[in-house]
Amino acid sequence: xxxxxxxxxxxxxxxxxxxxxxxxxxxxxxxxxxxxxxxxxxxxxxxxxxxxxxxxxxxxxxxxxxxxxxxxxxxxxxxxxxxxxxxxxxxxxxxxxxxxxxxxxxxxxxxxxxxxxxxxxxxxxxxxxxxxxxxxxxxxxxxxxxxxxxxxxxxxxxxxxxxxxxxxxxxxxxxxxxxxxxxxxxxxxxxxxxxxxxxxxxxxxxxxxxxxxxxxxxxxxxxxxxxxxxxxxxxxxxxxxxxxxxxxxxxxxxxxxxxxxxxxxxxxxxxxxxxxxxxxxxxxxxxxxxxxxxxxxxxxxxx
Amino acid sequence: xxxxxxxxxxxxxxxxxxxxxxxxxxxxxxxxxxxxxxxxxxxxxxxxxxxxxxxxxxxxxxxxxxxxxxxxxxxxxxxxxxxxxxxxxxxxxxxxxxxxxxxxxxxxxxxxxxxxxxxxxxxxxxxxxxxxxxxxxxxxxxxxxxxxxxxxxxxxxxxxxxxxxxxxxxxxxxxxxxxxxxxxxxxxxxxxxxxxxxxxxxxxxxxxxxxxxxxxxxxxxxxxxxxxxxxxxxxxxxxxxxxxxxxxxxxxxxxxxxxxxxxxxxxxxxxxxxxxxxxxxxxxxxxxxxxxxxxxxxxxxxxxxxxxxxxxxxxx
Numbered sequence: 001x002x003x004x005x006x007x008x009x010x011x012x013x014x015x016x017x018x019x020x021x022x023x024x025x026x027x028x029x030x031x032x033x034x035x036x037x038x039x040x041x042x043x044x045x046x047x048x049x050x051x052x053x054x055x056x057x058x059x060x061x062x063x064x065x066x067x068x069x070x071x072x073x074x075x076x077x078x079x080x081x082x083x084x085x086x087x088x089x090x091x092x093x094x095x096x097x098x099x100x101x102x103x104x105x106x107x108x109x110x111x112x113x114x115x116x117x118x119x120x121x122x123x124x125x126x127x128x129x130x131x132x133x134x135x136x137x138x139x140x141x142x143x144x145x146x147x148x149x150x151x152x153x154x155x156x157x158x159x160x161x162x163x164x165x166x167x168x169x170x171x172x173x174x175x176x177x178x179x180x181x182x183x184x185x186x187x188x189x190x191x192x193x194x195x196x197x198x199x200x201x202x203x204x205x206x207x208x209x210x211x212x213x214x215x216x217x218x219x220x221x222x223x224x225x226x227x228x229x230x231x232x233x234x235x236x237x238x239x240x241x242x243x244x245x246x247x248x249x250x251x252x253x254x255x256x257x258x259x260x261x262x263x264x265x266x267x268x269x270x271x272x273x274x275x276x277x278x279x280x281x282x283x284x285x286x287x288x289x290x291x292x293x294x295x296x297x298x299x300x301x302x303x
Numbered sequence: 304x305x306x307x308x309x310x311x312x313x314x315x316x317x318x319x320x321x322x323x324x325x326x327x328x329x330x331x332x333x334x335x336x337x338x339x340x341x342x343x344x345x346x347x348x349x350x351x352x353x354x355x356x357x358x359x360x361x362x363x364x365x366x367x368x369x370x371x372x373x374x375x376x377x378x379x380x381x382x383x384x385x386x387x388x389x390x391x392x393x394x395x396x397x398x399x400x401x402x403x404x405x406x407x408x409x410x411x412x413x414x415x416x417x418x419x420x421x422x423x424x425x426x427x428x429x430x431x432x433x434x435x436x437x438x439x440x441x442x443x444x445x446x447x448x449x450x451x452x453x454x455x456x457x458x459x460x461x462x463x464x465x466x467x468x469x470x471x472x473x474x475x476x477x478x479x480x481x482x483x484x485x486x487x488x489x490x491x492x493x494x495x496x497x498x499x500x501x502x503x504x505x506x507x508x509x510x511x512x513x514x515x516x517x518x519x520x521x522x523x524x525x526x527x528x529x530x531x532x533x534x535x536x537x538x539x540x541x542x543x544x545x546x547x548x549x550x551x552x553x554x555x556x557x558x559x560x561x562x563x564x565x566x567x568x569x570x571x572x573x574x575x576x577x578x579x580x581x582x583x584x585x586x587x588x589x590x591x592x593x594x595x596x597x598x599x600x601x602x603x604x605x606x607x608x609x610x611x612x613x614x615x616x617x618x619x
Contacts, residue, residue, distance in 0.1 A: 017434060023480065106343065125534075128555070131357065142369075244560065268455070290436065
C-alpha cells in the first residue's frame, strides 16, 4: 500500500466523506439512540405519549424488564419468539436446499445459457416484493389457480384455505420472497472459486462427488453463511409477509408484535423495548457478517 | 391409396423425438447434471410465473383476481372511468408518490454516496475506519428496526420534521446511501490509481484530475447506482409506511399492502404491473448504457457479470 498524498490536497478525502458521515450520524445513529431513549423513558400520564429519557442516569428499566420477562417460557412473547425462530429456520433451510443447487448449476455454466439464466434469476429482483406477494395471494386464493388445479387433478379434492392462518403458506411465502436475495450472493461466492482447484482434485483421483464435498463445499462455506445472514436478518423483522399471507394472530411473528405496539396500542415504550431486543438478538448475526465483510474488504484493499 | 400406404410406412427418423429424449433422460440419471437442470428450471419458472399471472389479471375483463374472464385491454389501466389506475385518484396519487420518492432519493443519495465512497476509500485513520464500519450498518439492519428508529427520531428528536414526504425521502436516502458506496467503491478498486497518477504527472491539477479522469471512469458505477437506488426505493415498503403521513403519503407498495387485506380489484394488479414495466424499461436502458460505457473493458464472455456484481451488492 503506497501513500498518494502527492496528487490531492490533504484533507480532501475527509471533506468528501463528511456530508455522508454526518447524514449517517444524524439519520442512523441518532434515531437508534431515540429507540433507546424511548425504551428506557416514561409515558406522559395525560397525553399517553412517550417521554424519552436521553440521560442514561434517568433511565427507567420497567418496560424493558417487563418485555424481557415476556420472552421467558410462558411469557407474552415466548410463543411468538419460538414461532418466529421456527419459521425463519424452516424458510432458511428450504431456501438453501433449493438455492444452493441452483446457484451451483449456474456457476458451473460457461455457455450462453449462463447469461439467459442469470437474467431470469435477476428478474424477480426487479419486481417489487409486495407485487410478488400480491401475485402469490392471487394464486393461492380459495378460487385461485392453485386450488383449482388441486381439485381438478384430484391430488387434493378438497383444497385447504391457504390464506387464513396457515403456517405452511407463510413459510413458503417467506421462501418465495427472500430466495433471490440468497441465490445471488451465493452465486457470486461460487463463481469466485478457482476452477483449477477442482481440476487438481480430479487429477488427484477425486470423483465428482468427493471433489464437491472436499473442495467446492468448504470453499463456499463463507458464501453460504453470508447469504444466510443476509436473508435471515430481514426475515426476523418481517411483519408484512405474515400479515398479507395469513393475517391471523396464530401465525404472527416478532415484527407483527412490534407493528402492533406502534400502530395499534398506546405503548410505544414496550414497542421500543421489543425493537431493541430484536436488534440486540440480531446484532450477533450482524457483527459476524460485518466482521467477515470488513475482512474481505481489507483483503481487497491490501492487494 | 398408395400414397397413404407410403406415408404410413415406418420411416427411420434421423432425429430423436422429444418424448424419446425425455424417456432417455429419465432412464439415465447420470452423465449430465440432470437433477440440477430440472431444479434450476423449476425454480426459475416458479419464481416468475406468479408475477406473469398477476400481470395477466391486470388485463382481466371482470372484477376477479382469481378467475380469468377474458382479455379486457386497458380497462384497469385507464379504460374504466371509476376504478382504473388513471381515474382512481388514490391509485394515481400512489403512482406519483412512488415515482417522486424514488426520483428524489436517486438525486440525493447518488451524489452523497459517490462522495462518501471516494472519501472512505482513500481517507486513512481511526475516524475513517469507524465511518467505514458505520456505513455498513444500514445494509444489515432489518428494515423494521430502521423504520421504528426513524419514526421515533422524527417524533422525539427532529420534531420539526413531521411524518411526511420529506421524512420519507430522508429515510429512503439513509438506507440507499450504503448501496451507492458499495457499488462505487467496487469500481474504484477495479480501476486503480494509475490513471490519476498519470494525469497528475502530465500536469493536471487535482481538480482537473477529479473532473476529467476520475469522474468519467466512475460514470458506469454512478449510472448503475442511480438505477439501483431507483429500484430499491420504488420497491421499499417498510420505511415508507413507518414515515407515512396517511393517505397522502401512500406509495404503490403501501396501496398493494392495504388492498390485499380488503377486496382488491384488478386495478391494483394494473398499478403493480405499471411498476414492473417501469423497472424493466429502466433495467433495459441501464444495461445498454452500462455496456456502452464499459465497452472494450469487459473480457469476452463476461456478459452479465457486472450486473451480478452490482446486484449482489451486499457481497462487497
